[in-house]
């Protein structure tokens with residue numbers, strides 16, 4: 001289940017979409033919405049599900065003057081202020097700039113509670129999608145929240161005006177209601193940053209700016225998504241979260257050991273094309289240890305959750321252009337429908353990897369080969385994002401590939 005933005009003429013609307021276990025968004029008519037934030041408890045949002053005559057689970061403000069949900073999320077997570085006007089949307093990166101992007105999707109976390117007696121949805125957050133006219137990106141809520149928590153712990157190292165503004169922001173989050181003070185507090189943080197540390201007119205992401213003052217490298221703080229925190233209604237979102245997690249390189253000592261062990265198990269060969277690209281003669285390695293499941297509730301850094309791929313085949317795997325399946329003891333590379341997005345030369349090049357992987361490209365130790373159960377989970381997500389029904393493994397894909 002997620003809160004989605006729908007442009008419907010004018011300024012557009014937010015509505016609750018999808019299901020959460022047995023509950024369907026459309027059944028929650030007249031329910032009120034609260035935020036359930038980690039360590040801080042619940043906050044009233046001043047928002048209610050009011051379908052009106054549309055039949056859709058639209059979010060309406062209980063009182064006219066409160067902030068809309070996109071503004072609330074931005075203020076909670078210290079993102080710049082979004083716009084609801086399509087005309088103000090920018091077209092280039094970075095997306096998070098004041099008054100030039102929209103919050104387009106808010107994932108309802110698995111820990112959310114639905115209280116039928118009081119008709120209240122206390123919503124934990126899974127992810128936030130933001131977009132401008134041409135680009136979109138996904139922010140894992142917990143990863144961002146963790147960055148904000150680190151800032152709170154180091155608040156004494158910040159300039160006084162900025163530290164005071166951040167304390168005000170934290171107080172507003174503890175205040176039980178979104179309407180009192182959160183938006184002004186977030187504005188004050190932005191103001192303190194603009195005064196203290198920024199050239200006129202630069203209005204990028206507040207959290208990143210504060211981290212740079214504190215000399216925090218946020219790539220140190222990488223939280224892999226869990227499949228249940230990421231909206232299970234939406235395989236697209238799960239795959240994008242997976243892709244974004246995979247693209248972050250710094251994963252600490254155990255991640256580095258994983259990379260080394262996977263490359264050694266495959267003798268530095270790409271499993272898809274067979275090129276052997278070890279680091280040698282002053283060159284960095286041309287192969288990566290790609291995770292099969294990037295989700296935190298699996299054993300991430302075991303060799304059988306990895307596959308050694310060259311840079312270009314890592315991309316095809318990450319983008320689900322090519323996928324890896326098992327057929328008995330064999331491993332097979334299959335092209336998905338996504339290959340159709342590429343031009344003829346690229347399709348022909350990637351078709352060269354399709355088919356059974358020769359045994360000599362796989363680890364000698366059978367237990368180190370990709371675990372079937374991990375492939376099935378990943379392929380199940382890819383299959384549902386492609387609308388493939390039935391067995392996520394192999395046969396069902398041939399028609400669609």
Ligand SMILES: [Zn+2]
Nearest residue numbers: 270273310313
């Ligand atoms: Zn390759």
